[in-house]
Amino acid sequence: MSKKITPLSEIGLFGLIEHIEKTFPKRNDNTKTGIENDAAVLATAGTRLVTAQSQLLEGIHFDLTYFPLRHLGFKAVVSGISDIIATGTKPSQISLTLGLSGKMSLEAVELLMEGVATACQKYDLDLIGFRPSSSLTGLSIAVSAYGFADDSTPKTRFGARENDLICVTGDLGAAFMGLQLLEREKQVMKETGQENPDFGGYDYLLERQLKPEARLGFLEQIKNAELTPTSMSLVREGLAAALIRMCKASETGCNIYENKLPIDHLTNTLGEEMEINPVVAALNGGEDYEILFTISLEDYQRIEKGGKSLKDIFVIGHITPESKGYTLETNAGEEIELKARGWGNEDVENKN
């Protein structure tokens, strides 16, 4: 990293745009006009365009005191494209809208965009829009993502049917626990003057928070295993919220099992240490970026047979009639009602 600090006012709005444009090559043939024009033009390969938006706001979704800008750029892309993947579609383009506060220098924007570039390379994406503007109020990153579906039926959260099995693509609650750890260490450093945080052994949890991965491999998995999900959605604000929205959309209920929830052992360990119920973290923690989907009972054998190639897929419960509501069966055999997280991170409490 260069030690040079160039105020954005020196390079100017269009200087910044030109500077960033140069560093993003075109990767997809159907990107006809990309970052170089205000409006991008995409050839409509396939019969359906799938598009989604997401945003990360300073103070809500990230704290720059511990979130490296390069990781933040990468995470913004993952956050943006995960909604596309969660329809069974490969994302191919993204565009970025930034609000840049006065404290951001050109070099800071470059670090952020290095993370974006790494993600674009890793996931084979074209950046087709880059629209910065100044912000009085901290850094904001809005991402639009695009993908073209080969067939005419990208999956939505609307297709779940009674008796379908409920599946997720990875462990839950780890990103939330990573955030708790970062917050705790920030506090400790502030109070004790200690210079370095102590993350002792919890690297995986930090990675889930700071360097989440998009589940692009899942598209390959379901294709190879010839799985046909009946519905799909992204776990962004916790499993409970995603599942309830899926059931509402599909006019069904659901029942999931505490002992089937994929929770990493580090999530459990840190949960114990910090007195946070890991099940609550899994249900309501957020930022997992795992895919929630349902399959018919007949498709279950394909998961069974898939063996190692489907090892990351966890069956956690099943779809019930709408009248049954949304329930979790605890290890003690108790049936409790699932509740979606409300407004923002602040609602996650250790209720159980």
Added chain:
Amino acid sequence: MSKKITPLSEIGLFGLIEHIEKTFPKRNDNTKTGIENDAAVLATAGTRLVTAQSQLLEGIHFDLTYFPLRHLGFKAVVSGISDIIATGTKPSQISLTLGLSGKMSLEAVELLMEGVATACQKYDLDLIGFRPSSSLTGLSIAVSAYGFADDSTPKTRFGARENDLICVTGDLGAAFMGLQLLEREKQVMKETGQENPDFGGYDYLLERQLKPEARLGFLEQIKNAELTPTSMSLVREGLAAALIRMCKASETGCNIYENKLPIDHLTNTLGEEMEINPVVAALNGGEDYEILFTISLEDYQRIEKGGKSLKDIFVIGHITPESKGYTLETNAGEEIELKARGWGNEDVENKN
């Protein structure tokens, strides 16, 4: 407007989404899955998708002390779809990403969305995404817009050629002068305790700032007149910035004439009153949302013959070789270099 104030924390994130979803009907056949899913699915009618992003940030792009929320919602849509129109394409979908500060109530969001709904109705748009999140730092509104082009060549800013005529679709600088008026009255009311602002006769300038219109009619105009622009772009950050970017993209220069610049007489009058050069407002003021385009000399007769139907189109200069640079010929016959506005509104000064 209901006097009821419902904190967003009461209705919750998904409550808000469900509440808003219901009020937006589907208008375009190619909106297959819209606001109801995280990712929207659009049938790829036509052969090219045109897409663009824009954002309005509190404190930078608007001041809630004088910007009615309903107008703000409308303006956000206009700002979003204007980039699509500026490629010669009819916009058909938008999606909205909001950052909502703690001071926003459900009723405030409803007012904002009323303005969005009015714009969607007026311009025949489907809202295909609504993604609110809480914000620590004021209201932010990011809009993604989409349109499908019938032919394979939506216009960009890249096609201008030497000797082409430079045209704009309406008067410039009025939105900027409207902003100056609002700021002045805010200051006066603060200093004198006066309860109501005095906008005496400048309604048009306020409208250009608070209720700008998208130039959808322009698509009809060029079609009827069989005009074929060689390049097109949106005037968002002032004419100078748009023109210079167009020339850079097309590897040309340009020369425009002060006495050809379309400036409303109210812009001139208020400019004199407030000692702001109206030409600077036109060149660097921003937020005009007019379309800048170039046509070949042969097409000039079509504008001449168009008469009343093309009355809003102003020829302001012509494209020159790249080596000539970007120039304005003043009324005094002097040739001065055009300069693009730099970073944000704060750079607009009364330099001339």
